[in-house]
Amino acid sequence: MKPALPKGMRDFGPEIMLKRNYIIETIKRVFENFGYQPLQTPAMEKLTTLTGKYGEEGDKLLFKVLNQGQKVLKADHKAFEEKNAVRFANSLAERGLRYDLTIPFARFVVMNQSQITFPFKRYQVQAVWRGDRPQKGRYREFYQCDADVVGSNSLLNEAELTQIFDMVYNGLGLNVTIKINNRKILAGMAEVVNCADQLTSITIAIDKLDKIGLDGVVKELGERGIPEAAIETIKTFLTAQGDNAGMMALLKEKLANSEIGMKGVEELETLMNYLNTLDLKQTIELDITLARGLDYYTGTIFEVKANDFQIGSISAGGRYDDLTGTFGLKGVSGVGISFGLDRIYDVMEGLGLFQSLAINTTKVLFINFGGDNQAYAFQQLQTLRKAGIAAEIYPDAAKMKKQMKYANAKKIPWVIFTGDAEIESGNLKIKNMETGEQEEMSIEAMLSKLSG
RNA sequence: GUGACCAUAGCUCAGUUGGUUAGAGCACUGGAUUGUGGUUCCAGGGGUCGGGGGUUCGAAUCCCCUUGGUCACCCCA
Numbered sequence: 001m002k003p004a005l006p007k008g009m010r011d012f013g014p015e016i017m018l019k020r021n022y023i024i025e026t027i028k029r030v031f032e033n034f035g036y037q038p039l040q041t042p043a044m045e046k047l048t049t050l051t052g053k054y055g056e057e058g059d060k061l062l063f064k065v066l067n068q069g070q071k072v073l074k075a076d077h078k079a080f081e082e083k084n085a086v087r088f089a090n091s092l093a094e095r096g097l098r099y100d101l102t103i104p105f106a107r108f109v110v111m112n113q114s115q116i117t118f119p120f121k122r123y124q125v126q127a128v129w130r131g132d133r134p135q136k137g138r139y140r141e142f143y144q145c146d147a148d149v150v151g152s153n154s155l156l157n158e159a160e161l162t163q164i165f166d167m168v169y170n171g172l173g174l175n176v177t178i179k180i181n182n183r184k185i186l187a188g189m190a191e192v193v194n195c196a197d198q199l200t201s202i203t204i205a206i207d208k209l210d211k212i213g214l215d216g217v218v219k220e221l222g223e224r225g226i227p228e229a230a231i232e233t234i235k236t237f238l239t240a241q242g243d244n245a246g247m248m249a250l251l252k253e254k255l256a257n258s259e260i261g262m263k264g265v266e267e268l269e270t271l272m273n274y275l276n277t278l279d280l281k282q283t284i285e286l287d288i289t290l291a292r293g294l295d296y297y298t299g300t301i302f303e304v305k306a307n308d309f310q311i312g313s314i315s316a317g318g319r320y321d322d323l324t325g326t327f328g329l330k331g332v333s334g335v336g337i338s339f340g341l342d343r344i345y346d347v348m349e350g351l352g353l354f355q356s357l358a359i360n361t362t363k364v365l366f367i368n369f370g371g372d373n374q375a376y377a378f379q380q381l382q383t384l385r386k387a388g389i390a391a392e393i394y395p396d397a398a399k400m401k402k403q404m405k406y407a408n409a410k411k412i413p414w415v416i417f418t419g420d421a422e423i424e425s426g427n428l429k430i431k432n433m434e435t436g437e438q439e440e441m442s443i444e445a446m447l448s449k450l451s452g
Numbered sequence: 453g454u455g456a457c458c459a460u461a462g463c464u465c466a467g468u469u470g471g472u473u474a475g476a477g478c479a480c481u482g483g484a485u486u487g488u489g490g491u492u493c494c495a496g497g498g499g500u501c502g503g504g505g506g507u508u509c510g511a512a513u514c515c516c517c518u519u520g521g522u523c524a525c526c527c528c529a
Contacts, residue, residue: 007520057527060453100529128529133453135523144529312528340529369487404489419487433489
């Protein structure tokens with residue numbers, strides 16, 4: 001049988017894992033610096049928890065887990081005969097793999113509300129699964145690194161999350177643009193053009209502005225049944241130019257008749273004022289065409305794009321006023337962000353940013369000469385490890401050439417020989433694999449040399 | 453879910469208008485070198501040419517189906 005992976009699943013070898021871990025560690029360090037605490041939730045959730053939270057498209061992409069044993073016989077045969085794939089599939093499964101980390105987090109908060117001190121700040125680094133067709137920058141299994149805070153309406157949270165974006169990407173050496181918008185502004189715009197009930201259609205269309213252009217958006221709005229007059233007004237929003245302050249003034253003027261719209265402008269302005277007091281290195285861009293697909297966002301929305309590499313967004317997030325509401329806990333607002341580990345990796349690999357990364361691996365290899373020599377080397381090895389030096393011994397008394405090749409392939413910088421001559425002298429012979437130089441010294445001298 | 457392109461050794465690929473026994477580089481194993489790798493030289497193992505069917509005297513090559521991959525759309529980290 002030929003080994004293979006299911007579609008969209010990937011292995012990560014040691015080389016890749018070292019780089020991935022580096023990214024994760026950078027992100028975690030910043031999260032913890034801001035007082036976020038770790039959480040893990042299971043890969044599998046009940047479908048009732050997951051469905052209906054991500055919009056129609058999201059439900060389609062949920063990976064479902066087949067019911068166990070006899071239960072599958074209770075499937076909806078009628079749905080099968082009617083070729084209703086969705087209903088039939090739902091009758092076969094009661095559980096699914098998590099689609100993101102936010103909904104499981106909301107579930108956790110509701111289930112543990114009595115234990116939790118609010119505002120509750122948690123971070124979570126785990127895989128999520130989507131039954132999408134894999135392509136560039138898109139995987140069926142990928143890691144999200146989330147930080148969320150629930151139980152606080154303060155826009156200070158948004159400001160801090162923006163700062164987290166900034167610090168993480170500074171730390172990784174990436175240039176990004178952090179795009180910010182507010183769903184209330186989009187709602188206000190829909191209200192002003194008398195299409196409040198078609199908010200979703202409007203946001204989906206204008207979200208594509210940078211992809212299909214103004215004409216494309218106008219066309220799509222028309223196809224989605226937005227009246228001509230409304231489209232004309234929407235056009236004036238989309239063509240508005242100016243710096244962040246100018247845009248703000250313009251929005252105030254245009255949205256004056258919409259209560260929710262003005263609320264959105266006010267929130268955005270407050271956030272921008274907070275951000276102005278911070279020393280942010282990355283580009284902050286107010287982008288009123290930013291919409292975000294996920295249904296649950298209600299306030300601020302974020303999206304981060306890499307400046308020097310073509311790929312989808314590498315981070316995203318936003319505020320959700322009623323995420324825990326569907327689980328029975330009302331009036332708890334939350335806001336969170338998510339780093340797309342796999343895409344960040346793709347960007348950094350694409351830009352060659354891992355080159356300078358000092359990869360932490362074995363520092364010393366003991367050559368195995370077998371017999372008494374092996375026992376001696378094994379002993380010396382313990383001393384190095386105790387001193388915190390990453391060391392290993394070749395487990396077999398293989399040919400010298402093979403052992404040297406191993407050190408070479410694994411980029412181990414030092415090799416130690418403990419042959420008969422060395423055992424007799426009580427010293428060890430150490431070889432620098434880069435320069436080829438070798439010298440004999442005592443174990444003590446070696447310790448200070450290697451830990452330096 | 454819609455569409456386009458691709459599939460040859462473990463990996464990256466070559467293979468002429470259809471023509472004899474399908475090749476190269478890298479990797480692996482052995483040797484030149486019994487205690488010295490990363491350079492060199494020699495030898496070796498490894499293929500149902502993704503799978504099935506068809507056209508043909510003859511198919512890796514042409515046609516159909518199927519599976520898998522890549523990319524774009526939808527949507528998204």
